[in-house]
Amino acid sequence: MGTSTSQQQQTSHHLKKVENLHLNAKSVVVSPRDPNLIAVGGEKGALALFNTSRTPPTKIAYLQGHKGVVRSLCFSNSSKWLVSVADSDAFALVWDVEQRKQIASLQHAAANVGVAAFSPDERILATGTRASTLLWD
Numbered sequence: 001m002g003t004s005t006s007q008q009q010q011t012s013h014h015l016k017k018v019e020n021l022h023l024n025a026k027s028v029v030v031s032p033r034d035p036n037l038i039a040v041g042g043e044k045g046a047l048a049l050f051n052t053s054r055t056p057p058t059k060i061a062y063l064q065g066h067k068g069v070v071r072s073l074c075f076s077n078s079s080k081w082l083v084s085v086a087d088s089d090a091f092a093l094v095w096d097v098e099q100r101k102q103i104a105s106l107q108h109a110a111a112n113v114g115v116a117a118f119s120p121d122e123r124i125l126a127t128g129t130r131a132s133t134l135l136w137d
Contacts, residue, residue: 023048026069033079037097041070047084049097061100065093076118083125085113092116092127106136 023042031037036053040046045066048059068087075082075097082095092113094104108129116127125136 027071027073029073029075029082031075031079031097032077033075037079039073039075039082039084041073041084041086043069045086046070047073049082049100063095063100063102065102065105066091072115074117076122077120078122081118081122083116083118083127085116085127087112089113092125094125106134108132108134 023040023046025040025042027041029039031039036051038050038052040048040050045064045068047063047066047070049061049063050057051060063084066084066086066089068089070084070086072085073082079097081103082097083092084095085092090108090113092106092108093102094106095101096103106125106127108127109132113127113129116125118125123137127134127136
């Protein structure tokens with residue numbers, strides 16, 4: 001008796017465990033260019049970059065700039081930039097990944113920027129709140 005594809009279940013297992021102690025992870029993103037580079041956001045503005053090619057995976061940078069819980073992260077397509085947004089912030093912060101430093105602070109008129117994303121060509125960054133979405137060049 002055959003089993004249809006929709007009835008088959010696949011099992012997965014984790015590849016590696018990243019110890020993100022003291023971050024209390026609330027958001028995570030994998031670099032589109034380097035699957036061994038991840039960013040993890042957490043409480044009290046915690047934001048860290050990890051190299052998962054090492055065993056065990058290691059923290060390579062701690063980025064500071066937010067005060068609230070880092071809820072959303074997005075790498076640019078080239079992974080040159082990372083954008084982060086946090087609770088109780090009216091800002092989206094843009095980071096130079098290689099230099100490990102903040103290069104822009106984009107202020108929304110409303111507080112609590114909730115999401116952010118780069119366009120595929122990296123020319124536009126969109127940030128959103130419950131009330132509005134802004135496009136940045």
